[in-house]
Amino acid sequence: MMSRHFESAPGLNEERDPATQGYVFNQTMLRIKDPEVTLDFYTRILGMTLVRKLDFPEMNFSLFFLAALDPEELNNWSQDTAERTVQTFGRPALLELTYNWGSEKDADLTYHNGNDEPKGFGHIGFSVPNLDTACQRFDELGVSFVKRPEDGKMNDIAFIRDPDGYWIEIFEPGRLPKGLEKHLG
Incomplete structure (x- = not known):
């Protein structure tokens, strides 16, 4: 029987549960301090496109979903908010930026980058x-x-x-x- 993996490593499961068909790795979430500064970086420096913004006033935070889209891909995105929400949560490889309202005013607030001790998330x-x-x-x-x-x-x-x-x-x-x-x- 041929492996479903291209490489070998301890712990790999050969049998993919049929229940996982259709699973899509959709997003990585990073907490951000100041959306104006961070959104400028990801849209201007790295060319990403904001495909969906969700505000949660009762919990005082916003989510920004960014995708690396080629210009011709923009035409495939709906102007209808509900349909674009479905597109957002069905697409692979999005960056989700989470902003807790008012955090930009907290001079002492920083987020752990995962590379300083203790190490965790990398990049x-x-x-x-x-x-x-x-x-x-x-x-x-x-x-x-x-x-x-x-x-x-x-x-x-x-x-x-x-x-x-x-x-x-x-x-x-x-x-x-x-x-x-x-x-x-």
């Missing part, structure tokens, strides 16, 4: 057509780097920081195989 990742061009643009825009492609042992990836301190891996898919091969032996 989100963006594939770019050209790593060098993207990093040059990030420099021009004053984006904070955690790691540049030329730093460290893995020279084919970069890490930048968003306004809340979360790490974002930036990579060019075509450069990954050769970059990883020199570390795998």
Whole structure:
């Protein structure tokens, strides 16, 4: 019998429960301090599109759902709010930003980025057509780097920081195989 996995690792289950057919990995949620600053970063610096905003006045928070859409994909999104909500929650790979109202006024508020001790969450990742061009643009825009492609042992990836301190891996898919091969032996 052929494995349903492309690689082997301890703990993999070979039998996919038919009940999981249709499951879609939909979102990763990050808490944000100031939506104006963070939404500017994700829409201007990383080109994402806000596809849905949900306000919860009784609980004093808002959710912003962003997608990396090509310009031609915009035509596939409904102007009808209810239908766009269904589209939002059925699409893979969304970024959900959670804003607790008034948090931008709390000078002492910071969110754990997952990379400081104790470590936990690590990063989100963006594939770019050209790593060098993207990093040059990030420099021009004053984006904070955690790691540049030329730093460290893995020279084919970069890490930048968003306004809340979360790490974002930036990579060019075509450069990954050769970059990883020199570390795998």
